[in-house]
Amino acid sequence: MKAVGYSRFEPGQGPEVLEDLTLPEPTPGPRDLLVRVAAVAINPRDTKVRRTKPASPERPQVLGWDAAGTVAAVGSEVTGYGVGDDVYYAGSAERPGCFSELHVVDERIVGHKPSTLDFPAAAALPLTSLTAYEMLFDRLQVPLGEGGGTLLVLGGAGGVPSMAIQFAARLTGLTVVATASREESRTWVQRMGAQHVVDHHEDLAEQVRALGLGDHPISYAFSTHTSAEAWRALAAMAAPQGRIGLIDDPEPLDLRLLKAKSVSVHWESMYTRSTFGTPDLGRQREILDTVADAVDAGTVVSPATQHLGTIDAAGIRAAQEAIEAGSVIGKLTLSGF
Numbered sequence: 001m002k003a004v005g006y007s008r009f010e011p012g013q014g015p016e017v018l019e020d021l022t023l024p025e026p027t028p029g030p031r032d033l034l035v036r037v038a039a040v041a042i043n044p045r046d047t048k049v050r051r052t053k054p055a056s057p058e059r060p061q062v063l064g065w066d067a068a069g070t071v072a073a074v075g076s077e078v079t080g081y082g083v084g085d086d087v088y089y090a091g092s093a094e095r096p097g098c099f100s101e102l103h104v105v106d107e108r109i110v111g112h113k114p115s116t117l118d119f120p121a122a123a124a125l126p127l128t129s130l131t132a133y134e135m136l137f138d139r140l141q142v143p144l145g146e147g148g149g150t151l152l153v154l155g156g157a158g159g160v161p162s163m164a165i166q167f168a169a170r171l172t173g174l175t176v177v178a179t180a181s182r183e184e185s186r187t188w189v190q191r192m193g194a195q196h197v198v199d200h201h202e203d204l205a206e207q208v209r210a211l212g213l214g215d216h217p218i219s220y221a222f223s224t225h226t227s228a229e230a231w232r233a234l235a236a237m238a239a240p241q242g243r244i245g246l247i248d249d250p251e252p253l254d255l256r257l258l259k260a261k262s263v264s265v266h267w268e269s270m271y272t273r274s275t276f277g278t279p280d281l282g283r284q285r286e287i288l289d290t291v292a293d294a295v296d297a298g299t300v301v302s303p304a305t306q307h308l309g310t311i312d313a314a315g316i317r318a319a320q321e322a323i324e325a326g327s328v329i330g331k332l333t334l335s336g337f
Helices: 044-052 119-123 126-139 159-171 183-192 204-210 228-237 272-276 283-296 313-325
Strands: 002-006 019-022 032-041 067-074 086-089 102-106 110-112 150-154 175-179 196-198 218-223 238-246 264-267 304-307 331-335
Touching: 032 086, 032 119, 044 313, 067 102, 067 119, 086 119, 086 283, 110 283, 119 304, 119 331, 126 159, 126 218, 126 238, 126 264, 126 283, 150 159, 150 228, 159 175, 159 183, 183 196, 196 204, 204 228, 218 228, 228 238, 272 283, 313 331
Parallel strands: 150 175, 150 218, 175 196, 218 238, 238 264, 304 331
Antiparallel strands: 002 019, 032 067, 032 102, 032 331, 067 086, 086 110
């Protein structure tokens, strides 16, 4: 089968190492689906793996952790899916990626594809939706439905923040403040549902205070890019007993800044459940099916913004270069081999 990955490795290597591969077709295990991949989306994780995970001609690395496709075969213990079902998922960090014609994935982390979306638009949803939904509702414990408080989302125009803004604005009663610096980014986060937009290149605390939301208005913060300066601003803005969630890999942070207000810090990794085989692994299927229902109801939209053509090394190289340049709004997708 066709696949995209790399078979030589040097730490920090660039996207030029990506190549078109021909690999044996995988065989599903008892709880697995064999999916014929129709479309994929590109994530920052793809670039991190390329720079850090060894590979060799004997053991090439296949990238990709966002896919939509059709079930081609099921394992002996699968109960939730049948051949021909359209699905979408983000996969597991412990298995090869989804940039391949056929891909094996545990049924418990797979959702039914939104019926109103084509495959590329659906492929842009899983990793972003799972990360955002788990952060808001599993980690930060934001209540669904009506309720007060303010959520600040740092780095609002990316794929994960795009979904976090939508979930908060349309599934909760929170006031949503997002950061964006370019005009097109500001327009995007407002389209996603942010009521207020501030510039992360300027003084965050001062801008938030100017919104008139109170002295310590941030009940919840979701940071995707946590500099030391942003951390100090979050500490200053956080409400007493507030909650801060992080998904990036910042330099060491001074937690002492949060003590007086009893502010808690929460980490989110979408791969925790699949990496450690937690008893609630099936929670990810529940989330993806919930998101699919919300999409089909018109409550939330896919963060897909640009389709780059065929799934091949050239297309994925171009997508990764764009992500590493730091100017991508939403998600980039490719489809077909």
